[in-house]
Amino acid sequence: MMNHRVIVKARPQGIPLSEHFELDSTPLPALTEGQIRVRNHYLSVDPAMRGWLADTQSYGARIEIGDVMRAFAVGEVIESRNDAFAPGERVMGLFGWQEYSAVDPSAVLLRISEPDFPMSLSLGVLGLNGVTAYFGLMDVCAPKAGDTVVVSTAAGAVGSCVGQIARILGCRVIGIAGGAEKCKLCIDEFGYDDVVDYKHEPDLEAAIARACPDGVDVYFDNTAGPISDAVIRHISVGARIAICGTASISSWDPWPSGPRYERHLLVKRATVRGFIALDYVDRYPEAVAQLGRWIKAGQLRYREEILDGIEQAPGAISRLYTGANQGKLLIRLPASRG
């Protein structure tokens, strides 16, 4: 049996494009002792991929040319040389952009215990996106009922989840998104109290001031750059800022310049904290269980955009940066239709 894979062909300068990858196919290797073989149903497309492929330091080991592209995927164990995993079990983890993955158990991030949900959710609202939103908001930002919470990339897979959790907790939630369509989604679908369209607002800072008359208690940031500069000028005393992503900055080599925040953070007794959801892996089951309850109760909505076939994967990352996608971007493999 052959395994179709996406291989890294060249290191991108900036956003990874299809030209940086190539498809190949190889026979399935035999499993070594302790390994499992996963047949992947869905492959994930994530903003973090740009950092993984960059030449500079990021989190996670660097990917080398010739490697299978690192990616989260969800699938079914079809063969096991590990007593802890039985064929038929569903798992999510770092299985790479490929149809079949022979991996050590350390690659598994989540064992899917609830079969009621579509498997694709374990790459989105019940996977990394959901747990990122959950821990980033709950643990890093500690929101209280009545707080004003601002979310950048508010309509995105993580942001939309953050906004809805904050609403469930009784916060006043303001989204920042780009374009009328995404802003409409924020209000109609995800229940934001107000939204600021950073692409069409002539004075972003004034718009944030209008939307947050009592100041910003919590800022969940996926963008960095000028959007953050505008928000941070309006934080209230004791504000908590979670840095989850830096989507608005195309290169960090060298570090770009921006206004210095130190004095403002001091005067406001504010906290800025960078976090990475992978650091919370031991607590994922707690988050997934809660997120699942909110979905069943109709309190937590999500969007998916699904592309069919592994050959769609290489060109998909750039969609995250053009704002073309709406919702969690996934690649569906034939296994999921079988």
Add this chain to the structure above:
Amino acid sequence: MMNHRVIVKARPQGIPLSEHFELDSTPLPALTEGQIRVRNHYLSVDPAMRGWLADTQSYGARIEIGDVMRAFAVGEVIESRNDAFAPGERVMGLFGWQEYSAVDPSAVLLRISEPDFPMSLSLGVLGLNGVTAYFGLMDVCAPKAGDTVVVSTAAGAVGSCVGQIARILGCRVIGIAGGAEKCKLCIDEFGYDDVVDYKHEPDLEAAIARACPDGVDVYFDNTAGPISDAVIRHISVGARIAICGTASISSWDPWPSGPRYERHLLVKRATVRGFIALDYVDRYPEAVAQLGRWIKAGQLRYREEILDGIEQAPGAISRLYTGANQGKLLIRLPASRG
């Protein structure tokens, strides 16, 4: 009886100088119900005064032209219309640059319960400087034995206390100070493991890298600006950065530019937090008791620079910015010699 006071005459642009103040003398007012009268023994000179006098937003209400200059002072209650305070009691608080203060109890920050120490210490190592160091390090930075702790303005009244507490806790402590004399003080007097002279180091970042081969776990910052830029490039995963002061930046209007930290804070899962010791006022007794034990045990040293007479106060603030002072800067009033 006449009260000699320092009045704000003009709002400084930048560092307050003697020309921005004038001395006057007025008869003592009668106390209103609930007030106490304090005869001040020592007046404090603090970097925060620049912010208090600035035209832009800072913490604490703005000082107006014609007001007595806001200042911490320590003295003895000589008259009381408040059952909670008896004549003879020693208190530290926001009593202003004046000989006699008629104040509400809300101005009192600390009631001095231990008479074994010189009263001046209640404005320094057993006062705001000490509690700033204590809570900024213990509460904001949560240092663990073995951590590498970097302190800017390492020989200063707050910095020297931070460095010594970190040493007591078993950390490896690196000071950043300006000039050979202060650097020598860091090593010989305050027990830093190593020191970096930011005024004479041709490549500050390389010097910090050499002094912190395992990265910086905790950075207690009193400077902001290029010194912080150099330190932050070398933080380790999970680093904690406390912003206590911004002495290296002469104006925050408009906010100056500097390198953006967001990506680095994300990759390093680092926390940056601004804090103000006045927010911890309910917990001062706990800190002062511990600091006093360390002083008695010979583990915590301090330096004072004392100027005699209230007429020295107006010109004293600028000494904090030229690096001319060594140790906590105080004005001694005749009361303390009586």
